[in-house]
Amino acid sequence: MAVVVAAAIGSTLLYAGVGALVGDTAARHVGLPGLLFSAALYDLLLAPFIVPGVMWLARRRQKAARSPRPGPRPRPGTSPRAGSPPARVCASAASAAVWAP
Incomplete structure (x- = not known):
């Protein structure tokens, strides 16, 4: 406490x-005496409650900035490619061929 003052x-x-x-x-x-008193009072009484809240907000903002933002989801029944229908597998007796309708 003396170091803070x-x-x-x-x-x-x-x-x-x-x-x-x-x-x-x-x-x-x-x-100057009033200024010294108010600075010491702030540092001793208010800062222990204000600084943790500011640090919590800073960590939350930093964590939000680091997390990837979700992109648009593909429509149901489409492949991850831009709006194209999924490839289908046609199994025949001779061989399997991949075709897109």
Whole structure:
């Protein structure tokens, strides 16, 4: 827990420092102590409930992207070829011949 708080405070101070270097005064308007408190509160209380849900959604989306999409099914009585009827076997006494009606 202490590492989480330290990381929240460190990242917020880094954000405020970079903002001060480039002239962004957002951290000054909000107030640095309030910003540090809200960052630590979020990281300690809300993130343990939010991050698992986001990860679950990401895994679900990734799994859906990897699974093959079902294609159109052939009509009953047709072969897998594009709409052609199945080949039939004609058995005669002499030999077996494959023919398509």
